[in-house]
Amino acid sequence: MDSMTLNKPVQAAVTQPVKMSARDVKVFYGAKRALHGVNVDLYQNEVLAMIGPSGCGKSTFLRTLNRMNDTIDICRVEGKILLDGQDIYDPRLDVVQLRARVGMVFQKPNPFPKSIYENVIYGPKLHGLATRKDEFDAIVETSLKRAGLWNEVKDRLHEPGTGLSGGQQQRLCIARAVAVSPEVILMDEPCSALDPIATAHIEELIDELRESFTIAIVTHNMQQAARVSQRTAFFHLGDLVEVGDTEEIFTNPRDERTQGYITGRYG
Amino acid sequence: MSVTLTVAVLLFLSLAGFWLGRNRAVAVAGGRIANLHSVPTYYGTYMALWAGLPALVLILAWMALRGTVMDWMVLSAMSPEQLEAWARVMLAPAELEALLPTIADGASALTQTHRQLLLINIGNLAAGQALYVNPGVIDAITPAAGHLSQLRGLADWTLFGAVMALAGGTLAFTWSKIGPEFRARNNVERIVTALLVLCSTIAVLTTVGIVLSLLFESIRFFTKVPVTEFLFGLQWSPQTAIRADQVGSSGAFGAVPLFTGTLLIATIAMIVAAPVGLMSAIYLSEYAPKRVRGLVKPILEILAGVPTVVYGFFAILTVAPFIRDLGAFFGIPISSQSALAAGVVMGVMIVPFVSSLADDVINAVPQSLRDGSYGLGATKSETIRQVVMPAALPGIVGAMLLAVSRAIGETMIVVMAAGLQASLTLNPLASVTTVTVQIKSILVGDQEFDSAKTLSVFALGLVLFLVTLALNVIALRIVQKYREKYD
Amino acid sequence: MTEIAEPMQTAAPVSLHTGNAATKRLKARYAAERRFRLYGILAIVFACSMLVILLSTLLKEGTSAFFQTEVKLAVTIDAGTIDPQGTGNPAEWDRGAFQTLVSDALYKEFPEVTGRLEKRDVRGLISPVAGVRLGQMLDKDPSLVGQTIEVWLPASDGINQIVKGGIDRDLPELQRPINDQQLAWFDSLEQRGDVRSAFNTTFFTASDSNYPELAGLLGAAVGTLLTMLVTLAISLPIGVAAAVYLEEFAPKNRFTEIIEVNINNLAAVPSIVFGLLGLAVFLNFFGMPRSAPLVGGLVLGLLVLPTIIIASRAALKAVPPSIREAALGMGASKLQAVMHHVLPLAMPGIMTGTIIGMAHAVGETAPLLMIGMNAFVTSAPDSLLASSSVLPVQIFIWADKPERGFVELTSAAILVLLAFLILMNGAAIWLRKKFERRW
Structure with missing residues (x-):
């Protein structure tokens, strides 16, 4: 149990229940191992930031949390990931249902080539969350409001989503994810393609969303991690080096690799 | 002196030019190659190109015009008496009567058809094949045949002389230009570049050739049959009578039944090809395991490579009888040349075309869109139907338009499996005819060159060309726009 | 270290997405998924079975x-x-x-x-x-x-x-x-x-005949060979030269743009229109003989020209610019760089495209009917100007004949033609595999 003690997840000060937990998760691409056994817990209504140099496996780990890696043929996952105590890699668990509960926002804004309205109701329609027009209208309004986009687009809901600016597109994608009423939202470097103003907008948004959702966010940007998250996990070369309260990680890292990264010696 | 021999001698001269040029360059350099502007080979190439190319152009031009010029010379040398003697044997009484008053004008009095017949007679006789000539006219045309043989010999020798003079002249001229300062390489490269430009304009010339030839003959047709009748007329029976006094001599040239027939068969083909091609492309690119894809793709490629004449045979041998028997089983009479059989087989032919185009289009849809949909908990088919397909729609539309254009222009399947009778119907179980079938059936076999019937073919060809061109231009534009969107 | 141990297996709370209604809905969604997948499989099966039926019919008859x-x-x-x-x-x-x-x-x-x-x-x-x-x-x-x-x-x-x-x-x-x-x-x-x-043996040593027991393919095969020689001689040099110019030398201007658009559209012109071109220009205007392999080859040469140009351009484009720069850096002229370095490297790609274009031409029928290559020829043509037929046209002629014996001859002739085509395509695939290069 050596690796486990090394990766010892630190119980945070928060007293929220555990929403998701990873136990000795290993990911292989063909014969190559990309993750060497990750243990981490994700608490309800917290924002967990994952940082680390490129290729450290943080995005790979994020994608295992709602089984997006299934779409890659050569990818294989070992270990256990529990959502409310249920193993999400259990063959009896349905991947479609899982992704409805664990939504995802991607690095590059990827609105569908449809209207803003259609983009938002895409998920609810699939999962049968509403049937009547007024129900859909309500979902669109609340979702866009929560994504802070409502005021900007309420007069042009039926124009294509691809016509929005980059930051607006990303907020549309967040609204799209929120509309499904997931329990967890995964965000894969959601601001990397955006300018600073749009980034600030989204960071604010993430903080607000924390009240209703559990959020895991991968970011390249350490300041961002410091600003939006309660806890931070540092990945390096496929290992989860350490995880703990964000403040502590940034002020008093226990591992020298973390120290090296956050002080900018490499990364 | 045959043309082949002339070309051979020219080739030899050109090679000699290469050798001369190279040696000359070495000589003027005084043995020090470094004094030369270019390496000696370029001097040789320079002379070889100049010796060969102008003379080659001369030969081609002469070959292109030789027949027409000689025919004209032979005919204009014939006396009215000879012509009359020939016409009395070969022409029908009514035609003869029409000809006689103007025969003093010589060969120009003959109609084009008759002129061609006469030329064929003369040509056969000159070639020593009196066997194929009506014995009654041999005396009348023997002088003309002799004239033709004489002209041929003379023309070949003239050509030989002209080619030798031209090649010799250019050799002498280029020889005199060679000196150490002469920029042989630049000159050669200029010539080669000009040749490259010429080659790339051949494609344009082909299009121009197509447009002009179709247009000229169509205009001749439209002087006989009004455009409006052709485009909007409801009856097509191009049989013109042999004699002017026969019933129904004028024929009917309303092409609407051909257009509807073409569209009917193309529609049936698309009803088969669009879903099958699209679904197989979707399955192959989104679902199929690698092994299945590796197996099915070559099969589709084989289907795409099967010549259309084979599909035509397949239609008459297997599909048409099958459909007819099926109809008989349910008590429905189905023509053995039904539009359905031709359309279905054409659809099978187009399936690989649609599927390979659709495959390209589907693969161009970015993975991020699929991920976005999966991330929201969509199943694969929901993602394909609601995200990938709408995103790929312009490309798919373009692919379908290209396929329609293919179906409209396809000839052999319909020639073999569809009918000849132009009927104005949209019943897929009936026999219809198409534009391409009519073009083929009118042109194959005996033709009279200036009859409305033969000329109508070019009008049909023009319509076919314009419609497929329009479809292609639109489709390529749509596809290109689509590509740019996701690049 | 209690928190490392398995988290407590609490019963999952019933949420929006795990309730009964959601599960039921999920079932229906998966049924739709299976149906959609089935349509795909059916489409593939349809296409493949058509090929199987086609080939087995031909084998059985032929x-x-x-x-x-x-x-x-x-x-x-x-x-x-x-x-x-x-x-x-x-x-x-x-x-x-x-x-x-x-x-x-x-x-x-x-x-x-x-x-x-x-x-x-x-x-x-x-x-x-x-x-x-x-x-x-x-x-x-x-x-x-x-x-x-x-x-x-x-x-x-x-x-x-x-x-x-x-x-x-x-x-x-x-x-x-x-x-x-x-x-x-x-x-x-x-x-x-x-x-x-x-x-x-008659089938391989004789030419066309009105009697199935005396009819053979030799005449048509020789006709095809002669026609293809002309096609190759026309389309390969012109096609490669045009591709070299457009890819390597042509300035980006209106003229070259017209040429490019034109080539793309020419590739999709119905083949029968090329036949009409041949009839109007080569036969009627230039007075060339009907039914001759020379004319057939010219028409097919123009027909496959766009294919060869497009394939050659793709092959030239695949040669990395570093090769050109290296040659130019050594003081070679642009033409020398192209002729000595780029073109040889692009040659396998060009040959592959050419073979595929030729395979297309071998099976082409309609344009040849327009220029009279459906002549009834009882002996193999001995020159480019002799009356001649070609394999696909021979198939067309035989398919039209009423005698039962011609049905099997037609099928057999198709088998021979397909064998030719498979051989050609096989050669193209082999070339592509052998010279495939990853830059």
Whole structure:
């Protein structure tokens, strides 16, 4: 149990229940191992930031949390990931249902080539969350409001989503994810393609969303991690080096690799 | 002196030019190659190109015009008496009567058809094949045949002389230009570049050739049959009578039944090809395991490579009888040349075309869109139907338009499996005819060159060309726009 | 370290997405998923089974054409019959008389036959053109004149088809070309061991004929070969030169843009329109001969030109710019860089495209019909200007003929054509594999 003690997840000060937990998760691409056994817990209504140099496996780990890696043929996952105590890699668990509960926002804004309205109701329609027009209208309004986009687009809901600016597109994608009423939202470097103003907008948004959702966010940007998250996990070369309260990680890292990264010696 | 021999001698001269040029360059350099502007080979190439190319152009031009010029010379040398003697044997009484008053004008009095017949007679006789000539006219045309043989010999020798003079002249001229300062390489490269430009304009010339030839003959047709009748007329029976006094001599040239027939068969083909091609492309690119894809793709490629004449045979041998028997089983009479059989087989032919185009289009849809949909908990088919397909729609539309254009222009399947009778119907179980079938059936076999019937073919060809061109231009534009969107 | 241990297995709270309604809905969604997938599989199965049906039909119909039923007859070569003038010169022989010799030999086999109608029926056992085969034998060995020789001669089309099963011998008498009496005679021949099934060499050594037992592919194959030579000679140099210019030299301006658009559109012009072009320009304007491989080759050359240009441009584009820069850096002119370095590297790609274009041309039929290459040619063409046919046109002609024997010949000819095409495409794939380069 050596690796486990090394990766010892630190119980945070928060007293929220555990929403998701990873136990000795290993990911292989063909014969190559990309993750060497990750243990981490994700608490309800917290924002967990994952940082680390490129290729450290943080995005790979994020994608295992709602089984997006299934779409890659050569990818294989070992270990256990529990959502409310249920193993999400259990063959009896349905991947479609899982992704409805664990939504995802991607690095590059990827609105569908449809209207803003259609983009938002895409998920609810699939999962049968509403049937009547007024129900859909309500979902669109609340979702866009929560994504802070409502005021900007309420007069042009039926124009294509691809016509929005980059930051607006990303907020549309967040609204799209929120509309499904997931329990967890995964965000894969959601601001990397955006300018600073749009980034600030989204960071604010993430903080607000924390009240209703559990959020895991991968970011390249350490300041961002410091600003939006309660806890931070540092990945390096496929290992989860350490995880703990964000403040502590940034002020008093226990591992020298973390120290090296956050002080900018490499990364 | 045959043309082949002339070309051979020219080739030899050109090679000699290469050798001369190279040696000359070495000589003027005084043995020090470094004094030369270019390496000696370029001097040789320079002379070889100049010796060969102008003379080659001369030969081609002469070959292109030789027949027409000689025919004209032979005919204009014939006396009215000879012509009359020939016409009395070969022409029908009514035609003869029409000809006689103007025969003093010589060969120009003959109609084009008759002129061609006469030329064929003369040509056969000159070639020593009196066997194929009506014995009654041999005396009348023997002088003309002799004239033709004489002209041929003379023309070949003239050509030989002209080619030798031209090649010799250019050799002498280029020889005199060679000196150490002469920029042989630049000159050669200029010539080669000009040749490259010429080659790339051949494609344009082909299009121009197509447009002009179709247009000229169509205009001749439209002087006989009004455009409006052709485009909007409801009856097509191009049989013109042999004699002017026969019933129904004028024929009917309303092409609407051909257009509807073409569209009917193309529609049936698309009803088969669009879903099958699209679904197989979707399955192959989104679902199929690698092994299945590796197996099915070559099969589709084989289907795409099967010549259309084979599909035509397949239609008459297997599909048409099958459909007819099926109809008989349910008590429905189905023509053995039904539009359905031709359309279905054409659809099978187009399936690989649609599927390979659709495959390209589907693969161009970015993975991020699929991920976005999966991330929201969509199943694969929901993602394909609601995200990938709408995103790929312009490309798919373009692919379908290209396929329609293919179906409209396809000839052999319909020639073999569809009918000849132009009927104005949209019943897929009936026999219809198409534009391409009519073009083929009118042109194959005996033709009279200036009859409305033969000329109508070019009008049909023009319509076919314009419609497929329009479809292609639109489709390529749509596809290109689509590509740019996701690049 | 309690938090490391398995988290407590609390019962999952029933949420929006795990409730009964959601589960039920999920079932329906997965059913839709399976249906959609099934449509895809059905589409593939449809396409593949069409190919299987096509090929198996052709194989079933066509393989029998490679065999021919022959009957052994003792033919007396009577000098007086075949050489009425007594010159002894084979050129002066009465060619029609050979068939008489064959008929006489048949009557001898069945001495009981005397009536005129019965005699006609007996003759119906043997090909009406078997005499031609006999004549060819005697041409080779004139010393046989005057002797009685045992020869294997082709059976008539009707007999041939009955032996091969193309026509069911149990059909009512009126529905088959061979009547009961003829069947009985034939069976007696068979019992005497005078019937055999031999490899149909005629199919590969003869040209077109009105009689299926005498028809062969040689003329059409030679026609195809000559036509393809012209096509290759036209389209390869012009296509490569055009591609080199457009890819390497052409400035980006209106003129080259027109050329490019034009080439793309030309590639999709219906092939029959190229036939009309050939008819109007090559035949009517330039007065070239009808049915000639030269004209056919010219038309097909223009037809495949866009394909070759497009493939060559792709091959040139795949050569990395570093190669050009290296050559230019050494002081080579642009033309030298292209000719010495870029073009040789692009050659495998160009050849692959050319072979695929040629395979397309080999199967092309419609434009050749327009320029009269459906001539009835009984001997192989000997020049580019001779009347000629080509394989696909031969298939078209035979497909139109009513005799049962031509059905199997058509299928066999298609098999030969497909074999050609598979060979060509195989060569293209092999080339692509062999020279495939990753930069």
